[in-house]
Structures are given as structure tokens and as C-alpha cells.
Amino acid sequence: MTPPAPDGLEQAVAASFARGGALARADPGYVERKVQLDMAQAVAQAIEARSVLVVEAGTGVGKTFAYLVPTLLSGARALVSTATKSLQDQLFLRDLPRLRDALALPLTLALLKGRASYLCLHRLTLARESDQLPDRWAVRALARIERWAQTTASGDLAEVDGLDERSSLIPLVTSTRENCLGAECPQYRDCHVMKARREAMAADLVVVNHHLFFADMSLRDTGVAELLPSVDVAVFDEAHQLAEAGIAFLGTTLGSAQGVDLARDVLAAGLQHARGLQDWSTLAGACDRAARELRIGAVGPLGEVRGAFKLRWDERAGEAGFVAALGGVERAFAAAADALDAVAETDPDLAKLHERSADLAARARQFAQPAPPGKVRWIDLSPHQARLVESPLDIRDALREQIARAPKAWVFTSATLGDDERLSWFTEPAGLDDAQTLRAGSPFDYAAHARLYIPAGFPKPNEASHPDAVATLAARCARELGGRTFVLTTTLRALRTIGERLRELLDDNADTEGDPIQVLIQGSAPKRQLLQQFLDQPASVLVGSQSFWEGIDVPGDALQCVLIDKLPFPPPNDPLVEARVRRLEAEGRNAFADYFVAEAAVSLKQGAGRLIRSETDRGLLVVCDPRMASMNYGRRLREALPPMTRLAHEAEALAWLQTLRS
Numbered sequence: 001m002t003p004p005a006p007d008g009l010e011q012a013v014a015a016s017f018a019r020g021g022a023l024a025r026a027d028p029g030y031v032e033r034k035v036q037l038d039m040a041q042a043v044a045q046a047i048e049a050r051s052v053l054v055v056e057a058g059t060g061v062g063k064t065f066a067y068l069v070p071t072l073l074s075g076a077r078a079l080v081s082t083a084t085k086s087l088q089d090q091l092f093l094r095d096l097p098r099l100r101d102a103l104a105l106p107l108t109l110a111l112l113k114g115r116a117s118y119l120c121l122h123r124l125t126l127a128r129e130s131d132q133l134p135d136r137w138a139v140r141a142l143a144r145i146e147r148w149a150q151t152t153a154s155g156d157l158a159e160v161d162g163l164d165e166r167s168s169l170i171p172l173v174t175s176t177r178e179n180c181l182g183a184e185c186p187q188y189r190d191c192h193v194m195k196a197r198r199e200a201m202a203a204d205l206v207v208v209n210h211h212l213f214f215a216d217m218s219l220r221d222t223g224v225a226e227l228l229p230s231v232d233v234a235v236f237d238e239a240h241q242l243a244e245a246g247i248a249f250l251g252t253t254l255g256s257a258q259g260v261d262l263a264r265d266v267l268a269a270g271l272q273h274a275r276g277l278q279d280w281s282t283l284a285g286a287c288d289r290a291a292r293e294l295r296i297g298a299v300g301p302l303g304e305v306r307g308a309f310k311l312r313w314d315e316r317a318g319e320a321g322f323v324a325a326l327g328g329v330e331r332a333f334a335a336a337a338d339a340l341d342a343v344a345e346t347d348p349d350l351a352k353l354h355e356r357s358a359d360l361a362a363r364a365r366q367f368a369q370p371a372p373p374g375k376v377r378w379i380d381l382s383p384h385q386a387r388l389v390e391s392p393l394d395i396r397d398a399l400r401e402q403i404a405r406a407p408k409a410w411v412f413t414s415a416t417l418g419d420d421e422r423l424s425w426f427t428e429p430a431g432l433d434d435a436q437t438l439r440a441g442s443p444f445d446y447a448a449h450a451r452l453y454i455p456a457g458f459p460k461p462n463e464a465s466h467p468d469a470v471a472t473l474a475a476r477c478a479r480e481l482g483g484r485t486f487v488l489t490t491t492l493r494a495l496r497t498i499g500e501r502l503r504e505l506l507d508d509n510a511d512t513e514g515d516p517i518q519v520l521i522q523g524s525a526p527k528r529q530l531l532q533q534f535l536d537q538p539a540s541v542l543v544g545s546q547s548f549w550e551g552i553d554v555p556g557d558a559l560q561c562v563l564i565d566k567l568p569f570p571p572p573n574d575p576l577v578e579a580r581v582r583r584l585e586a587e588g589r590n591a592f593a594d595y596f597v598a599e600a601a602v603s604l605k606q607g608a609g610r611l612i613r614s615e616t617d618r619g620l621l622v623v624c625d626p627r628m629a630s631m632n633y634g635r636r637l638r639e640a641l642p643p644m645t646r647l648a649h650e651a652e653a654l655a656w657l658q659t660l661r662s
Helices: 006-017 022-026 034-049 063-074 085-103 121-129 136-149 192-202 210-219 224-230 239-250 256-273 280-302 320-346 348-368 396-405 466-481 492-508 527-536 575-586 591-608 634-640 650-661
Strands: 052-057 078-082 109-111 205-209 233-236 252-255 309-312 375-381 386-392 409-414 436-440 450-453 485-488 518-521 540-544 561-564 619-623 645-647
Touching: 006 022, 006 034, 006 063, 022 085, 034 052, 034 063, 034 409, 034 436, 052 063, 063 078, 063 085, 063 233, 063 409, 078 085, 078 210, 085 109, 085 205, 109 192, 121 136, 192 224, 205 210, 210 239, 210 396, 239 386, 239 396, 239 409, 252 256, 252 348, 256 280, 256 320, 256 348, 256 386, 280 320, 280 375, 280 386, 309 575, 320 348, 348 386, 375 575, 450 650, 466 485, 466 492, 466 561, 466 619, 466 650, 485 492, 492 518, 492 540, 518 527, 527 540, 561 591, 575 591, 591 634, 619 650, 645 650
Parallel strands: 052 409, 052 436, 078 205, 078 233, 109 205, 233 409, 450 619, 450 645, 485 540, 485 561, 518 540, 561 619
Antiparallel strands: 252 386, 309 375, 375 386
């Protein structure tokens, strides 16, 4: 394909989006949107100038086509990164083929995911021969995977119907950087991971995800490192999740589960490939004990852990039991590494295990030393494991380094990137202070179609009566509307309390027309199943926490009321939050205004964004936090929301719901 002349790309983009253009001819339902064209032209300019562009595109702008059309028309090699594997699949399987056909472009497309998404043929053989399958469900799942393995071309486990991505079998049939044998693998020629990387290197446009992008930056192991220098355009959709993904991968972790897994693998591989050459049972037993002692040392005086939470590093760093456990991990895995080194040449599996053992010992040594400047440490605790984490405070250095390497267009976009013109919430921690920014507002008529109600005289979030008041108000709204309601909570504790109380209230009382209303609570079933139940039975209230605040698309009448329990400020006792606050205060800045309120504004926009998803949607947003009306910062938070018409009294809110129902 011959790319258009530099001054011709914007004209080509305008022609494609015009009435009677390529998009309109391909889709009878196509609607011209000025904001979509404005964004597409800005992307075209960034591609021509090889510059950095950050775009906040409100709901309904059509941002996917707004960045894809100029990217495809430019003829440039491109990489598109999005937040999740499901969004990757949506781009690759639906949006890109539709656009390629509409624009009549001879493009080759590729999809690249992380190792854990692809079947490893060598590990499948090992799993088949293993007697360590965790349960009979795993045995059945393995049989299903083996049948599918005979016909799959991609090896992408997403193709296997009914395979839960949390299945305990997946780690046994996929590879990791640590256990992949590379060119030494007997199945190397047929390797699905290597095939996906070869296809990515040959394609005109490659779809990846943020985790893969940052994993590559830290490990150089995903194929992106080879790919990135060869592309002229890099687009990051759902860019509001970029920093979180980056921090997860740019740091260092040491987990008790890693140690337990390695101990298991040392025993199995040692007995299989080097029986009698070392005392594998003793070595593996020492590693297993050391890993479990690390968790006990991290838990410390807490004794029992319910749920998952972060523990400040300084709460354990000086304790004798924790220090001794760290030393035990280093000694046990260093001993395993020495033993494996002596036999590493006899089998590739043993060579890889030597590297893994030495790496865990080195990480234990690192965590025994003070954290370097600019890094923060904490301990992730859950009922089953402890993870020591050392992380940068943000992604600015890593991203700046990438952008400085070679001139290319960088485009970052999302529906929520800040509450000011410079989109500082995103650009500052990403190191993109000099980027061009654009705010493409939603084309929807929020003033006519949406209402905002902030209850006056409502209990404050720190009062004991607050959860019950939220549930009671939610029950009144749901009865008036006949269900079709989301309740979004800021914590899992509030989720359970409000959900259970709401169930009690709605079990006793049906809606205004006598119909029963079901209450669906996050955690009672998989997310996708809960959402389907909500859609199948309109007389429903879904109570969800963080995973339902974004990425949920329920257009039409199925969802017409969203209640948010309280303002979504970051938890002040989170170690990463504390470290960021300290840095801001050291710079002489107001941490509450510059961090807490900015974070709350973006989260609030995300939650409110569930309500209006199309031009004809109508609904009510209720924020059950009186601070949004009474405090000085409340105005900033209200202005961060789309321009909904505000209601002063509950009677007005219920009347609006009655109007929607009728």
C-alpha cells in the first residue's frame, strides 16, 4: 500500500469519515460526529509529525475508529496496545477486520499476547505424564485441551470453550520466562509463542496489551522489544490503566508461591533427569519450607489473613522472624542453584531451574538490603501467599526512555485521563508534560438525558449508619425503576454490607408493580455470568466494586440508575499512596488537591460512565456522599462529571425514575 503524501493524510481521513465516505458506505447506521473527526485529525497530525498526543475521548466519541482510521490510512507500521486480553480480541477479531474491509486496504494484522495465553506443547506433554494434577476437574480440562491442541492454529487458550482463565491447570500447560527451554525445547519448531512472534514481526499492525508491553520493558521476553523499534506508530487505548500495568511489571517481586512452585519443579526434574546425582528430596524440602516460612514471617503477629491487602514494609522489615525468613530463602535457593549448576548440562530443564533458583536467591538478597531512592516497598498478603514488592512510584522514567529511543508517533487515549485541560492526572506521572493534549467531549445530550442527585442530610461515609442508608436509598430507587440499577462501592467491605442489606430489603418488598427484584452481588458468580444475569432479568440490582467501575457496557434501558456509595478517594494507608504523598509534600505541593482529589475525579468519571452509553440512553446518577455538595473540592468533582441536570430532592429523583420506567 502506498501511503498518502504527508499533507494528504488529513484529507484522506476527512474523506473516510464524511457523509458518503468509506465508513458510511460500509455501515448503514454510520453517524457523522464532529468530535470523532477532530480526534482523528489530531491523530493524523501526530502521525505526520512523529509526535506525542494524549486524547481524552468522552463516551460516544468513537475513539477506536478515530485512532485506527488515520493509523491504517497512513501506511505506517503500527502497534496498538489495550488494557486487557478481551479488548485485544475485540480489536483484532471485530474492529480491525471491519475497518480493513471498509477502507479496502491490503493490511496484515497480528495478535500478540503473553506466554500465559498460549499452549506450551512441551509443558502439555509433561502435564500428561505428571501425577500432580490438582483435582478431577483439572484431569477433565486437560483432556479437553489435548483434543483442542490437535486442531488449533494459534494455540491461544481463549479458543477453549469453558476454560476458566483462573484454572489451576493453566500454569501446567503454559510456559513462563523461567521455565521456557527456548531453542533447546523438543517442540521448538511448533511453538505457538514463537509462531505468534514471527507473525507479529511480519504484520503491518500488531495488537498487544499493556501488561505485555511493560513485561517486555522489564524482561525483554515478550517479542515487543523486537517489534517496537520497527513501528512508526504506537497507540495506547484505555491509557488510564497504563500506569497501573507499568508499576506491576517495572518492579521486583518475591513471592512465597514462586518458591513453593520452584521446590516442586526441582524435585520433579531432579528425579526425572538426574536421579541419584543430588539429594533432590532434601533440597526441594528445604526450598518449600523456606518459602512457607517467608509467608509466616510476613504475616507475623497477624496470625490469620482474611482477604487480600497491602502491608507497609516497615511493619516487618526489622522483625527478627521476617529477617530470618528472608535469609532462609536465600540460603535454600542458593543451595538448590549450586546443586543444579553441577548437573545443568545434562538437561535443558535443569539448566532453567538453575537460573530460577539463582534468581530467587538474588531477589531475597535484594530485599534484605534497604530500598533504593525512588522506589517503594510493601508486602501483598492473601490467605494463600505473601509477595514482597519493590516498585517505582510511576512510569515516567520508563516511558520517557522509550519515547526518546526513536522518532515515532505516540498516541495515548481513554475516556478518562484527568479533570483539567492538560490532563495532568495522566500526563504528569507518565512523564508526558510536553505532549499535545486534546479533550474530545461526549456528543451525548447529558443535560436532557441524565440527572445527578446528591442526597442532602445523608450520613457521612465514616458514620456507622452510612452503608444501611445507601442500601435503603438503593432499594427505593430500584423499586421505583423496577430494577435496572447498579450500586458501585469503593471497598469490598462496603460491597458485602450494602449487598446483604439490599437483599434483605428487596426480599421483603417487591417493586412498585409487585415484581420481585433480584440482587446480584460481585463474588457470588464470575463477572461475565453476573452481567449476563443482569441483562437477562431487568428486575435486577447489581452490587459491584472496582471491577464494575469501568469496562462495563450496558446500553439501552437495561441500566438506568447508578448509585455510588462514596467518593472514590485512594486509600490513605496504601504504601504506594503514602510514598506518592511524601514525594508531593517534599516538592512543596498540596497532596490532597494534586493527588487525592485528582484520583477521585477520574474514578468518579469512570463509575458515572456506566450510565449513558448511547445517544438515546437516559438515567440517574446518585452519589451517596454529602461531601460532594458541602466541601470546597465538591465543585471540582461535580465539574469533572458530564453536564447532568442536578436534582435537589429525593422526590425529584424518584419522579425521574418513574418517568424513565413509564
